[in-house]
Amino acid sequence: MNILFVSPEVSPLVRTGGLGDVVGSLPIALKNLNLDVRILCPLHRCCKTRDVTYFEDTFQIGGRKRLLHAKLAETRLPESEVPVYFLENDFLYDRPGIYADNQGDYRDNPSRVFGLCESAMFIESITGWRPDVFHAHDWMAAPVCAFLNARDTGKGKQASVLTIHNLEHQGKGTYEDFVGSGLPPDYWGSSFDRFGEMNLLKSGIQHADKITTVSPTYAQEIRTEEFGHGLEESLKYRGADLVGILNGIDQDSWNPQFDNSLASPIDPQDPSAGKKACKIDLLREMNLPIQSEVPLFGVVSRLYKQKGLDLLLEILSALLNETKAQFVILGSGSKTEENAFLNIAKEFPDRLAAFIGFDDALARRIFAGTDFFIMPSRFEPCGLAQQYAMRYGSVPICRKTGGLADTVQPVGKSQNSANGFLFERSEPEALLEVINKAIHLFHNRKLYAEVQKNALNFPCSWECAAEEYREVYSWALSGS
């Protein structure tokens, strides 16, 4: 089976978040199942340093007017045989950002999306390789499903699968933007229109043969008003074709036994010496006093509403005044939250260190050096950070939602397999209560060690997910 991933991000070539990680690692697991997977991604400015080979033929995109010349350039995903086709059109993609710059979202994002999705239809004529399934990721690739349905090749069946990584981002525009796509006019009313506005993700939900999202719990949640971001009715309508498949993580790149960023390797079967060395190293790096008998909590996150770190901010002074716990925060996003963490770090320099920005190696040292990892997301389609934390022996404390509910087995309920803590209500008091429980567990060294070992040995490889995707592809092609 030939599968073409269409995505705006593919790690490590271009990444802003978890979507890039998934598109950079799932194809490798699918390849191990003998699927021929290739990836189509725009040639963003940040990808221009790669070695590529150009296809000679050019083609024209831009809806019916076909005003833009485009080219394909081929490279490979590093350390794999997975081909990546970059779509080159400098007018659309040679920009400092992927979706936005410091002025906000690019205003021509709809044209940039249509350019990418229309190009997927040229893959066969340019490369000679025919996809059986077009696998579109998120709003930026969602209209691939409409382009496929609009085209009658007269050849064998080709199918589309849409994966929703985060329903909050839908890609909005106007009727005029839609007209620019060159898609059949009746697609406006049947799929792109949502209360007079163009909605790119909705078009994918209507047109895809099958829809997946990144955890079983999220696949249920998004059919409700609370989590549906206004698309719950469309998702309920397509409910029979919608499944949740839990993301894995790249176990080679995230392996605490062979991670150069760490001060010491961590052995999942006997973690105490490695964890201790990593904790001391992290405290030293963060200029915090070394106190191994005190629990150390970590956060690695983008700072914005979805992630719920405002809940932590509300209870931090209580925690700092009433307990001895220490905290390390790495994140960026909302200036209010950034400043709030920095101010607390100034006020409690022995207890909390805050680093604003993103730093992959430091993130790894935080996963490895902390005893607990806090992730209070309001919603979380899958969440990768809690899986990275578990793999590096930091016990997760998460809100019971989406993929967090599917990966964390809470202490208390399932004692033998417990690997972390969950709280239900998205309220500061609920988070405080569960953090206090965690502190309590930390002082019961035997029990803490059991929970930590379960976290370290949580099965998070891509193998199972890849099998499930293979089934979804066959299901999509079967037409049933």
Ligand code: GLC
């Ligand atoms: C998005 C989601 C996150 C998920 C990731 C990869 O970033 O917010 O929960 O893990 O996509 O699917």
